[in-house]
Amino acid sequence: MTVPQAYSYGPYHDGPDPLAPPIDLREAMDAIGEDVLAGSSPRSALQELLRRGTRDTTGLDELTRRVWQRRSELQRRHRLDGTLGEVQRLLDDALRAERKALFPDPSDDARFREARLDALPPGTAAAVRDLADYDWTSQTGGQNYERIRELLGQQLLESRFEGMKEALRSTTAQDVERVNRMLADLNALLAAHARGYGDIDERFAEFMRRHGEFFPENPRDIDELVDALAARSAAASRMLNSMTPEQRQELAQLSQQAFGDPRIAQQLSQLDSQLRGLRPDQDWTSSARFRGEDPLGIADGVRAMTALAELDALAEQLSQGYPGARMEDIDLDALERQLGQDARVDAARLAELQQQLRGEGLLQRAPDGSLRLSPKALRRLGETALADVVRSLRGRTGQRDTSSAGAAGEPSGSTRQWQFGDTEPWAVSRTVRNAVLRTAAAGGGRVRLDVSDVEVAETEHRSRAAVALCVDTSWSMVAEGRWLPMKRTALALHQLISTRFRDDALRLITFGRYAAEVELPDLVGMEGTWEQGTNAHHALLLAGRHLRRHPDAQPVVLLVTDGEPTAHLEPDGEAEFDYPPSPRTLRKTLSEVDRLAKLNAALTVFRLGDDPRLAAFVDALARRSGGRVLAPDPEGLGAAVVGDYLRRRTR
Structure with missing residues (x-):
């Protein structure tokens, strides 16, 4: 006779709670990304996340507050x-x-x-x-x-x-x-x-x-x-x-x-x-x-002093402010003794979060020893930024391609009879149906395919675009709260092009006193610096250079700025700054707009702010280039830029 196995149930004591919800790395990466986009280093952003905690986990700041509260209670309650x-x-x-x-x-x-x-x-x-x-x-x-x-x-x-x-x-x-x-x-x-x-x-x-x-x-x-x-x-x-x-x-x-x-x-x-x-x-x-009413004996007084020392050590460990600090330094046993089991679980989950961020390849160590966002982390940030933009566009995301039948691309849903030279894929179900109907009309028998039966799937024609996104990185963008929306916009556009329009060539260009072509990680990690000058002339010059590298692509220039041009590039490579803008700066900027117009480039200027002088200048740019001006609020910048890019692609 088989004896049934007996089971015993009780509280779980060994290791983390097996029924606890998994750590949400996406939420953590979004929080870190927000801080990095705002100018923090990845290390500082990670430390800030650990201090704040997550939706389900108490952060180090709250644990530290409870440690100091516990310390104060000991002194306020007892005497020696x-x-x-x-x-x-x-x-x-x-x-x-x-x-x-x-x-x-x-x-x-x-x-x-x-x-x-x-x-x-x-x-x-x-x-x-x-x-x-x-x-x-x-x-x-x-x-x-x-x-x-x-x-x-x-x-x-x-x-x-x-x-x-x-x-x-x-x-x-x-x-x-x-x-x-x-x-x-x-x-x-x-x-x-x-x-x-x-x-x-x-x-x-x-x-x-x-x-x-x-x-x-x-x-x-x-x-x-x-x-x-x-x-x-x-x-x-x-x-x-x-x-x-x-x-x-x-x-x-x-x-x-x-x-x-x-x-x-x-x-x-x-x-x-x-x-x-x-x-x-x-x-x-x-x-x-000690200033309380509850008297402590010598032994209990020593225990109270030991507890105070333990609380002081915990406060230092939780601060993570000393050189070489690690989450593993936190004494979980001491934390549980002083604040209870929940505090131990929260600290352990924060340490696990830090390990998983590194283990999943979201944070990687640079050659200089600093932390930086990995390509995988940048993709996640881009996905989030693009998802926000898509929600803002309210269903207009389908307006992106020219729907003329032609070269290979996305299927249009329609078919046609095959002709000599066609390279489109066969519409198999339509082809077999045609063969069956033809055989039945001829009196039945074994079904055989004939050239006349073949139909091919029509595909939408996609035009390739060369896109230059020029973003203003002068100090006013930081001071007026436009720094973070600008970076999120670049992330969203980069994610859209790299996943949905991979044939398009995107170039990110920053401009302050000088302009520079930058990669996405450099733009994301860029910190705001005090620098006078808005060198749109240099930015447009680099944009034109990018468009000329891709003569077979539709040229698109997107310019994001919150100030009129106050600097231009001299032939010797030095930037000359003047405020108010000098006539020479304005002339050189307009000359670059004329060069872009000769390339048939579609120029859209995204004006941030209500400065009348800026509004007048960008309107002049639009008239001169045949482009247009959009004036979104900072939170709507991403939707405006992506929406305009999609509209240009449709045309």
């Missing part, structure tokens, strides 16, 4: 005099119980004891010290006094050793002696380590064999042991620094009464001194201000 207050309460209860027990006793001994209690010094620590040899009459008083000693010993040890509470379940004389032996052996081990003894590994192993119960963190070597002890010792030092001088003095005196054995405090003092020498890089001197 919990042990002092508890000792004072136990002492008051002990004295009250002792006086109550002595009051009905008529003996001289009782009066002598009352006089001694009345003569106790005012300070809590001094009173506890003076009562060290007092023979308590009251059982409650004696128990409270012993509780004070136990409390001080437990708090001091727990403040230095994380596992002391579990290892020291009772406080018998044998237990206290066991702790003293451990402290003495530990100080001897650290002293040997400081002196560089060669057998330190054997000494460490023997120490752990004897006293491993006090160290649940199970350090693997002497360095791990020193690191763990030094971190807690430094936290205890910072806690003392955070107390008032009076509180520090009281605590130092009380520590001598720990377990009624002054050797404990002496051994801990020696331990702190050695750890400070072995780990001077720990923070031994800072302090924090």
Whole structure:
């Protein structure tokens, strides 16, 4: 008989949530692309994305805010005099119980004891010290006094050793002696380590064999042991620094009464001194201000100081602002301890997002060590930009080709009888149908194809275009918020031509004081710079050069600018700037327009802004070249440029 397999269900603890939604790389690339287009470097754009987060993942900025909020809550909620207050309460209860027990006793001994209690010094620590040899009459008083000693010993040890509470379940004389032996052996081990003894590994192993119960963190070597002890010792030092001088003095005196054995405090003092020498890089001197109402004991105070140090480290890790910072630097365990499981998941997803962006080839490292967008990432940005433009065109995207039957291209949907010399593909279904009908009309029989049966699929004729997109990169484009729309326009047009009109030749030309032919990655990563000059003359000159390289293509020039020409190129290659525009600049610019007109180039000027002088000049350009002027708002620039290109292609 087959026994059915049993299944057990429970919470998932190992690794990321398997049911979590996948990371949306397209959304991430769109966000990075927006920042890169606006002038940020890819590295800065990636860091900004990690700071902001995504739709489903909390960013580093929010996690950092929660870290600082958690830190503030710790300081606002607590104060550090919990042990002092508890000792004072136990002492008051002990004295009250002792006086109550002595009051009905008529003996001289009782009066002598009352006089001694009345003569106790005012300070809590001094009173506890003076009562060290007092023979308590009251059982409650004696128990409270012993509780004070136990409390001080437990708090001091727990403040230095994380596992002391579990290892020291009772406080018998044998237990206290066991702790003293451990402290003495530990100080001897650290002293040997400081002196560089060669057998330190054997000494460490023997120490752990004897006293491993006090160290649940199970350090693997002497360095791990020193690191763990030094971190807690430094936290205890910072806690003392955070107390008032009076509180520090009281605590130092009380520590001598720990377990009624002054050797404990002496051994801990020696331990702190050695750890400070072995780990001077720990923070031994800072302090924090606690201003709350909830009192913390020594051990809890050290834990609070440890938590503050952990939160400070997390804040630095989350900032990613130090040299060589990586998302892998974030201590996920510490983040979960301080902010919970959700914070750990968010940080892990951000690290995974960063890895996937690089793993998918969307970000690549340049020879100089900087990050740059890969061709794959640029295509994705282009797809997004083109999709936005297509939505803006509202269904006019089909107006792009001349629909005359002719050379190979997209099928038009109609067919015709084959003629000698035709190279179009056969319309197979029509050809077979013709053969079947012809055979049936002839009385039936075996169907055979004849030349007269063949029909071919007509295709739309596509004219090839040479396109020069000239974009203004003067400072005014940045200052007036036209920088990003300009780049998105170039992306959309480049994507359209590279995917749908691959025979077309597109050239991107930027012009400020000078003009230059640029590749798409250079334009996308271009940063806005303060530069005077709008050299449309140089841009149109480069556009004409591009059109002459493709004499068999339909010439199209698209000029995007927000300012009238204020610079022109001299024969020696130097740019001459004048504002207001000099007549020479205007003449040279118009002469380039005339040269383009001789090439039958279709010129469209996209005017950004409402400057009357600019409007008058571009209108003159359009009249002179037989072109036209469009004045879109910046957000509609992409649709205007792509729409005009498609209209030119139709013509």
